[in-house]
Amino acid sequence: MNQSIEHHPDDVIKKLIQWAEPQDSIRAILLTSTRAIPGTSVDIFSDYDVVLVVEDIHPFYEERRWLGDFGDVLVVYWDSIYRDPDYGNDKFGNVTQYSDGLKIDFTFFPVDWLRKVAGASALPAELDAGYRVLLDKDGLTDGMRPPMYAAYIPVPPTNEEYQKAIEEFFSDAPYVAKCLRRDELLPAKWCLDYDMKHVYLRPMLEWRMELDHNWSVPARVLGKGLKKRLPPEIWSQLEGTYAGADIADNWEALFRTMTLYRQVAQEVGEGLGYAYPFELDRRVTAFVKEMQQR
Structure with a gap:
């Protein structure tokens, strides 16, 4: 890719509108996501998330040469x-x-979808997160609710949700330990780097982020933006939970992941007034250490 090429947003949007205007089957265009949210940082790598509202979606799916128009x-x-x-x-x-x-x-959505959205009492999440109307040939968006930019902002977990999240995180640790003892790198890495980190640690990090921002910041996909929102020492610890292919390094990464989760979960619990399950943590940690030493 020639990285010197930068697409000015106005030029891209103008091209989209000019492309759609003469096509009778296209009735409206919405811009969503990052480029439709005021004050959001974008760069040359930021996508253009475009919703095309059409009479019939099937021709655009079956005949795909139109992609080359851009x-x-x-x-x-x-x-x-x-x-x-x-x-x-x-x-x-x-x-x-x-x-x-x-x-x-x-x-791509059919026209009927936009009519339903415009008449609904609340926007779907992807539009409430932010949208701009680029083209509307029929006034389909007239009266549509403005975005509140509140979608994807985490709400404080209940105590039951908090406790369940912690137990499910720790339920993964013995499996990772078993895979490491067997020298089974692929399942160990999948469970450690995806399940433990993305399914369980990332939401806890997002809750920790919200404690510092009064539950007002949207959680972006796959943890985007967390580095800027979390305390630097927490982010540094997160970086230390990643390892390469060496089994010994992955044992260390497992224990560092558990240590970080423990710290962050305790801070979240203190902020919400929930008791951290120390006994569960102690027993699972001891079990995993014993597996390592067998």
Whole structure:
């Protein structure tokens, strides 16, 4: 990719509108996600998340040469057509990377979907997080609620949710230990670096972030932005939980992950007035250490 090429947002949006205006089947365009949220930091790598509202989604799925109207296509990921769980309409999307660096995430909905959204008492999360109307040929968005930018902001967990999250995190530790003892790197890394970190540690880190920001900051996908929102010492500890392929290094990474989770979960519990389950932690940690020494 020629990284010297920067796409000015106004030029990309202008091209989208000019492309859609003469096409009768396209009735509206919405811009969503990062580029539609005021004050959000973007760079040359930020995607354009584009919702296309059309008379019939199927021609755009079946005949795909239209992607080339925005540049030389490098690679594309396509969803299958599926039913929107909120409104019951068929939809699909694709993620298109162009060879000059432009990346557009297209999502297609039928006109009926936008009519339902405009008449609903609340916006779907992806629109409440932020949207801009780029084109509306029929006034379909007239009266549509403005975004509140409140979607994806975590709410404080209940004590039951807090306790459940901790137990489920620690339930993974013996499995990682077993895999490391067997020299089974792939399942060990999957459980340690995905399940323990992304499924359980990341939400706890997000709760910790919210304690410092009065439960007002959206949690971004896959932990984006956490480095800027967490105390530096916590982020430094998180970096220390990653290891390469060496089994001994992964034992150390496992214990560092458990140590970090313990610290952050205690801080979250103190902030919410919940008791941390020290006895569960102690027993699981002792069990894992014993497995290491067998």
